[in-house]
Amino acid sequence: MTNDRRPTTALSDDASLRLVVKYIVASESTAVSSVPELVVSPNAVISLKNVAHKYGDRFALNGVSFDVRPAELFGLLGPNGSGKTTLFRILSTLMVPVGGTATIMGFDVARDPNSLRRQIGVVFQAQSIDIKLTAAENLTHQGHLYGLHGKTLHARIKEMLDRVGLADRANEKAETFSGGMQRRLELAKGLLHHPSVLLLDEPTTGLDPGARRDLWQYLAVLRDEEHVTVLVTTHLMEEAERCDRLAILNEGKVVALGTPDELKHEIGGDVIVLDAKDPESLAARMRQRFQVDAQVLQGKVRLEREHGHRFITDVVEAFPGEIDAISVSKPTLEDVFIHRTGHRFWTDEQEQA
Numbered sequence: 001m002t003n004d005r006r007p008t009t010a011l012s013d014d015a016s017l018r019l020v021v022k023y024i025v026a027s028e029s030t031a032v033s034s035v036p037e038l039v040v041s042p043n044a045v046i047s048l049k050n051v052a053h054k055y056g057d058r059f060a061l062n063g064v065s066f067d068v069r070p071a072e073l074f075g076l077l078g079p080n081g082s083g084k085t086t087l088f089r090i091l092s093t094l095m096v097p098v099g100g101t102a103t104i105m106g107f108d109v110a111r112d113p114n115s116l117r118r119q120i121g122v123v124f125q126a127q128s129i130d131i132k133l134t135a136a137e138n139l140t141h142q143g144h145l146y147g148l149h150g151k152t153l154h155a156r157i158k159e160m161l162d163r164v165g166l167a168d169r170a171n172e173k174a175e176t177f178s179g180g181m182q183r184r185l186e187l188a189k190g191l192l193h194h195p196s197v198l199l200l201d202e203p204t205t206g207l208d209p210g211a212r213r214d215l216w217q218y219l220a221v222l223r224d225e226e227h228v229t230v231l232v233t234t235h236l237m238e239e240a241e242r243c244d245r246l247a248i249l250n251e252g253k254v255v256a257l258g259t260p261d262e263l264k265h266e267i268g269g270d271v272i273v274l275d276a277k278d279p280e281s282l283a284a285r286m287r288q289r290f291q292v293d294a295q296v297l298q299g300k301v302r303l304e305r306e307h308g309h310r311f312i313t314d315v316v317e318a319f320p321g322e323i324d325a326i327s328v329s330k331p332t333l334e335d336v337f338i339h340r341t342g343h344r345f346w347t348d349e350q351e352q353a
Contacts, residue, residue, distance in 0.1 A: 045070050045105060045197060045229045046091070052099035053086050060086040061097070062252040068245075071227040073219060075243035077234055077333065079345050082249040084233045088201045091231070092122045104197055121190035125202040129185050131175035135166050138174060142189045160188040164218065180211025187218070191228075198222065200232040204239065216242050237333045237345075248337055255340040260333060267331040267339055270308030274301040274315070275325040282322055289318060297344055304331070304339070 044067035053061040061083045068074045078084045089095040090102060093113040102109045107116035129138050136157055143153040161167045164184040174182055183203065190198060200219075204212040216239065222228040223244075232243070240246050241260050248256040248263070256263050276282040283294040283301045290311075294303045305311045308328040316323060337345045 043067075043069055045072070046074075046103070046231060048087075048100070048102045050100035051087070051090065051097050051102050053083075053090065053095065053097050059252045061090075063100070064247075064249075064252070064254055065100075066247050066254060066257055068229060068231055071223050071229055073223045073230045073232070073242070073244045075232055075234055075240045075246035076249060077237075077240040077246050078249035079235060081251070083252040084235075084249055085201070086252075087249070088199065088233050092120070092124075092199055093117060118193070119196050121193070121195035121198045123186050123190040123198070123200045123203055125205055127182065127186070129174050129182060129189065131177075131182070132173060134171050134173055135161060135177075135185055135188075136170040138185060139188060139192060142192050146193045148193075156192055160192055163191070164188045178211070179207050180214060183207060183211065183215060184218070187215075191222075195228070197229045197231070200230065202233055202235070204234075204236070212239070240333055248333070248340070250337070250341050256336055263333065263336045264331040267304050267335055269304050269306035269331075270328050271331055271335050272303050272305055272308045272312060273327045273329075274323050276301055276319075276323050278322070282319060285319070286315065290314070295342070297338065302338070304335075 046068035048067075049065050051061055051064040052059065064083070064087060076084050076087065086095065090097050090109060091104065093109055093116060096110045104116055105119045107113075107119065109116060130141075133141070139157045139160060140153065143149075143156060148156060157170075158167070161170050164187055166181065166184060166188070169177070169181070174185060177185065186203075190200075204215055207215065219230050219232070220242075223230055232239075234240055243260065245257070245259050246263075247254045274282065279296045279299055279301045283296050286292055286294040286301070286303070292303050292305060294301050296302075312326050312328060316326075334345045
């Protein structure tokens, strides 16, 4: 396969393709000159150094730095407004950061977006397939964007439909597919040109639990058998648990970075939550009596403590009649988020939205 068969863009969404071409032509000559040189970590497929972006006076990203290793399933976890979407747009070359540098496969996302798009596959959160076309027709149009034709394109389409389990539905319209099957067709589009890196933005949106499980199993196959580096954004804790490593974002900053187990082990004990008639008073007196960091979060007293099941006996005896309910659990990724930020992953307003 030679580069002259590939186009200058590699996006899984036709509308985004037109946007990128227009945007780069308008801004490439002015934005790139301000990007500093980057020393890429030798083992990093994706490398971010102090990436920043602003909307008006508000920082959507404020000094984001991390590396993604070869054949790694890497997650970006964060609540709404954390900066995940902005960072995804920068990595997929839809936006140019106002500060810092980001590279994928050695290509700077701002300096050399055309070369970069040949190396990446992108699956956006919004559906990009045409449901009135068959699975094969969707991939045919995608292949033409990459300059693929004839036997080469036909072979690629057959290969990709086999890989996503849709070979027997190649000539059926996408509108007859389930949500999970449509998402797999999106993946086939993003992987049609054999990218080294696959970027996915909230890929399980709208899928039922079974389809979500199947998609994550397929991402693991891509990592293990095809050696594709996968970066996925999510706001779901159970999906983040499936990642090899993850960066947790909050208000435009990385607040935690590591494997799920490493992050949970940093808490080093149990998480205790108390329902009390007067949580503020109880928390203050617990801090004074037991020298613990007791917080009040959404009307409940929360603290971290080793051997929590033993400690709660002392608490109940010390404050008889004041505690209505107690829970003791091992740390979760949400507990890591609380530990690093001092507030819950979801607010009441976000949960009700």
